[in-house]
Amino acid sequence: MTDVTVRADDAIPAAEVEDVELYHPKSWVTKYVYCQDAKVIAIQYSLTAMAIGLVALVLSWLMRLQLAFPGSFSFIAPTDYYQFITMHGMIMVIYLLTALFLGGFGNYLIPLMVGARDMVFPYVNMLSYWIYLLAVLVLVASFFAPGGPTGAGWTLYPPQAILSGTPGRDWGIILMLASLILFIIGFTMGGLNYVVTVLQARTRGMTLMRMPLTVWGIFTATVMALLAFPALFAACVMMLFDRLLGTSFFMPSVVELGSYLQYGGGSPILWQHLFWFFGHPEVYIVALPAFGIVSDLISTHARKNIFGYRMMVWAIVAIGALSFVVWAHHMYVSGMDPNFGFFFATTTLIIAVPTAIKVYNWVLTLWRGDIHLTVPMLFALGFIVTFVNGGLTGLFLGNVVVDVPLSATMFVVAHFHMVMGVAPLLVIFGGIYHWYPKITGRMLNDRLGKFHFWITFLGAYAIFFPMHYLGLLGVPRRYYELGEMAFIPPSAATLNIFITAAALTVGAAQLVFFFNLAWSLFRGKLAGSNPWHATTLEWQTPQTPPAHGNWGKELPIVYRWAYDYSVPGAAQDFVPQNQPAATGAAA
Amino acid sequence: MAEPALTNTGEALTRPAGWQQIAADWSSDQRAFKNVSWGKVMMWIFLLSDTFIFSCFLLSYMTVRMSTTVPWPNPSEVFALTIGGKSIPLILIAIMTFILISSSGTMAMAVNFGYRRDRARTAALMLATAAFGATFVGMQAFEWTKLITEGVRPWGNPWGAVQFGSSFFMITGFHGTHVTIGVIFLIIMARKVWRGDFDQERRGFFTSRKGNYEVVEIMGLYWHFVDLVWVFIFALFYLW
Numbered sequence: 001m002t003d004v005t006v007r008a009d010d011a012i013p014a015a016e017v018e019d020v021e022l023y024h025p026k027s028w029v030t031k032y033v034y035c036q037d038a039k040v041i042a043i044q045y046s047l048t049a050m051a052i053g054l055v056a057l058v059l060s061w062l063m064r065l066q067l068a069f070p071g072s073f074s075f076i077a078p079t080d081y082y083q084f085i086t087m088h089g090m091i092m093v094i095y096l097l098t099a100l101f102l103g104g105f106g107n108y109l110i111p112l113m114v115g116a117r118d119m120v121f122p123y124v125n126m127l128s129y130w131i132y133l134l135a136v137l138v139l140v141a142s143f144f145a146p147g148g149p150t151g152a153g154w155t156l157y158p159p160q161a162i163l164s165g166t167p168g169r170d171w172g173i174i175l176m177l178a179s180l181i182l183f184i185i186g187f188t189m190g191g192l193n194y195v196v197t198v199l200q201a202r203t204r205g206m207t208l209m210r211m212p213l214t215v216w217g218i219f220t221a222t223v224m225a226l227l228a229f230p231a232l233f234a235a236c237v238m239m240l241f242d243r244l245l246g247t248s249f250f251m252p253s254v255v256e257l258g259s260y261l262q263y264g265g266g267s268p269i270l271w272q273h274l275f276w277f278f279g280h281p282e283v284y285i286v287a288l289p290a291f292g293i294v295s296d297l298i299s300t301h302a303r304k305n306i307f308g309y310r311m312m313v314w315a316i317v318a319i320g321a322l323s324f325v326v327w328a329h330h331m332y333v334s335g336m337d338p339n340f341g342f343f344f345a346t347t348t349l350i351i352a353v354p355t356a357i358k359v360y361n362w363v364l365t366l367w368r369g370d371i372h373l374t375v376p377m378l379f380a381l382g383f384i385v386t387f388v389n390g391g392l393t394g395l396f397l398g399n400v401v402v403d404v405p406l407s408a409t410m411f412v413v414a415h416f417h418m419v420m421g422v423a424p425l426l427v428i429f430g431g432i433y434h435w436y437p438k439i440t441g442r443m444l445n446d447r448l449g450k451f452h453f454w455i456t457f458l459g460a461y462a463i464f465f466p467m468h469y470l471g472l473l474g475v476p477r478r479y480y481e482l483g484e485m486a487f488i489p490p491s492a493a494t495l496n497i498f499i500t501a502a503a504l505t506v507g508a509a510q511l512v513f514f515f516n517l518a519w520s521l522f523r524g525k526l527a528g529s530n531p532w533h534a535t536t537l538e539w540q541t542p543q544t545p546p547a548h549g550n551w552g553k554e555l556p557i558v559y560r561w562a563y564d565y566s567v568p569g570a571a572q573d574f575v576p577q578n579q580p581a582a583t584g585a586a587a
Numbered sequence: 588m589a590e591p592a593l594t595n596t597g598e599a600l601t602r603p604a605g606w607q608q609i610a611a612d613w614s615s616d617q618r619a620f621k622n623v624s625w626g627k628v629m630m631w632i633f634l635l636s637d638t639f640i641f642s643c644f645l646l647s648y649m650t651v652r653m654s655t656t657v658p659w660p661n662p663s664e665v666f667a668l669t670i671g672g673k674s675i676p677l678i679l680i681a682i683m684t685f686i687l688i689s690s691s692g693t694m695a696m697a698v699n700f701g702y703r704r705d706r707a708r709t710a711a712l713m714l715a716t717a718a719f720g721a722t723f724v725g726m727q728a729f730e731w732t733k734l735i736t737e738g739v740r741p742w743g744n745p746w747g748a749v750q751f752g753s754s755f756f757m758i759t760g761f762h763g764t765h766v767t768i769g770v771i772f773l774i775i776m777a778r779k780v781w782r783g784d785f786d787q788e789r790r791g792f793f794t795s796r797k798g799n800y801e802v803v804e805i806m807g808l809y810w811h812f813v814d815l816v817w818v819f820i821f822a823l824f825y826l827w
């Protein structure tokens with residue numbers, strides 16, 4: 001990292017970046033409600049995402065109860081189960097994880113970490129949140145619509161998604177598609193802001209190769225989202241027309257109850273292509289911010305510079321690019337040409353290379369580090385274990401011959417929960433424990449945090465590890481109950497009860513987390529401006545929590561990369577990015 | 588740290604060769620695209636994203652056109668107008684395309700006069716562009732009406748594959764919406780130019796930011812993009 005730490009102070013040009021002309025709120029409403037400050041928008045995004053995420057959590061309890069004790073709950077009909085599955089999956093992936101990582105963490109951290117006063121277009125940024133909120137409300141409305149929410153599965157595959165056998169075909173599917181379209185519009189407004197802020201509004205001295213990996217992760221994920229969501233947008237519009245106008249984009253001719261429907265000639269596979277052209281990058285849209293945040297957490301809490309920064313950046317970019325050419329690995333059983341299968345299996349396995357590089361670099365960062373087992377660090381370590389685990393089962397599913405017998409079994413459910421459910425959530429928790437002191441000025445309670453971590457981490461394994469085994473037994477996914485399946489041993493039912501017990505325990509532990517968030521807001525230990533002794537800019541703000549405009553009169557100047565921990569000869573074991581070279585490193 | 592920071596020779600660092608220099612320039616201080624304003628970068632990235640939407644629509648149209656087993660209606664007959672007793676294929680669409688391309692010309696001139704701070708001519712040319720755009724949308728409305736009276740619906744038509752109507756209305760509709768939004772913003776911007784907002788540094792309503800004449804150019808980027816997309820729609824829909 002020679003050129004990163006070079007004495008660049010004399011090479012820094014005068015500010016050539018225009019300063020944001022901030023909008024100064026004039027009333028309570030424009031300060032906290034219709035607010036243009038990215039920090040407030042971030043909190044609005046996060047709270048909304050967590051609220052709707054709680055709904056998805058409750059749905060998962062209901063599903064687990066049904067799977068463990070089939071037949072005992074009169075209020076869960078088979079159609080309800082499908083609706084729970086669908087809403088749970090869609091909310092978790094899009095309305096919780098995507099919104100929280102990009103809208104929440106992105107809004108809060110990007111301007112602070114690159115040394116900007118705000119996003120480049122705060123007004124558009126504000127609209128982004130309000131459209132997101134509208135999307136969430138439309139989604140929630142579908143729970144109350146006649147017929148309930150759609151039960152088409154989160155992949156919404158046609159033709160069944162809009163045929164009358166599927167629950168929620170009257171209103172649910174329409175509201176779901178409308179909500180997704182709104183979400184994409186809202187996200188685009190925010191996403192353009194994040195990208196332009198990173199590209200064009202960094203402070204003096206902040207070269208791209210000095211940015212913390214958190215910013216790299218969120219930035220790359222946002223670029224990917226801006227290119228992947230269009231496919232979902234187009235697909236949703238077309239399905240909406242199929243449902244409302246009776247067009248046949250995705251609908252072949254269908255015989256229903258002995259008579260032909262008016263549909264004919266469309267291509268159901270087209271939906272699968274469009275959906276997964278969005279769907280696979282979506283996995284990395286939530287994974288890349290997690291990668292970035294984890295890198296920073298590990299480096300900070302192990303008091304060591306990140307190993308191979310440059311390689312980490314290129315790995316993020318390479319993963320982002322490659323993930324656009326692997327989508328059909330979700331379609332191995334769609335009857336596609338084996339040659340395509342071979343192509344997509346190859347690209348899928350190639351992605352493992354940059355991903356493995358990242359894992360090695362995290363481990364090497366930890367190697368002989370001064371590891372502080374703080375709560376954020378615990379979550380970061382938990383992420384690495386879980387992610388490696390999910391990545392390994394991904395290698396199974398990426399190969400056509402192994403995937404074909406495993407597809408649509410619980411093995412798949414176990415795999416994607418590990419890799420894109422639990423792993424990113426652990427990072428979200430770690431990130432919240434890490435940055436909460438900056439956001440509120442107070443620390444989260446440590447004991448509750450450790451309790452939360454151990455229950456969540458071990459509990460997640462108790463839930464999802466046995467599911468791999470169930471999948472290998474052949475237990476199918478998306479089944480309301482197993483009924484008479486001779487090949488499934490009765491012990492599977494016992495295992496299902498165990499999993500449900502674990503799931504309810506993990507769920508309860510999340511309530512502890514929410515309690516901690518609320519309690520510490522008033523009672524937490526005062527944090528000071530830099531409780532973790534971190535180097536990145538957000539910890540160097542003149543006020544904590546950062547004030548409107550972030551930096552007071554003068555923008556900070558950046559003299560070094562973000563990872564000067566334990567520099568030999570330095571006065572402290574960290575050197576903030578805005579500390580000039582002469583007083584900092586021994587160089 | 589990986590290596591002590593001793594390679595401190597300014598020249599060696601400022602001039603790395605080949606690819607490294609490209610990477611270094613790109614990742615250099617403060618902004619990746621030097622001398623390009625925030626608004627312009629944002630418009631470019633938005634257009635990139637929008638390109639993906641249009642591509643998805645067009646690719647879907649090609650897919651369903653190939654997947655359907657019913658014959659596709661013949662465009663040169665469907666899109667023909669009967670003028671003076673003779674059926675002329677694609678005449679309306681040729682005129683529409685000509686109008687839209689001309690509007691790109693007036694837009695480019697508006698940008699040019701904008702940078703010369705020639706308020707009257709800039710505003711006039713923007714209004715001319717808007718007028719061309721509105722004419723285009725009007726003719727599209729005429730074409731839609733004609734097809735609808737002939738029995739074309741999103742779910743069916745008298746001549747063949749039902750996907751003809753669905754893709755046609757969806758894609759031209761989505762493009763027409765883009766043109767309409769462009770026309771509205773052209774009119775708003777023309778008013779601002781005319782009133783001299785950009786000379787007096789008057790603050791915008793939405794952003795509470797001062798604008799400048801670059802807004803005209805950003806508007807122009809959008810407009811040219813919409814024109815360019817039309818060329819693809821034209822080729823894939825009317826000529827295939």
Ligand code: HEM
Pocket residue numbers: 057060061063064085086088089090092093097152153154155413417420421422425463476477478479503506507
């Ligand atoms: C407490 C944690 C969670 C539990 C107990 C849980 C449980 C479940 C269950 C029981 C299913 C249905 C399995 C089936 O019958 O096929 C499911 C499906 C799913 N879950 Fe989770 N889940 C949790 C967290 C998450 C998270 C964080 C995500 C975010 C990515 C997620 C994404 C999904 C998706 C995408 C589906 C598939 C829905 C479908 O098949 O259409 N889940 N989950």
Ligand SMILES: [Cu+2]
Pocket residue numbers: 279280283326327329330
């Ligand atoms: Cu995938």
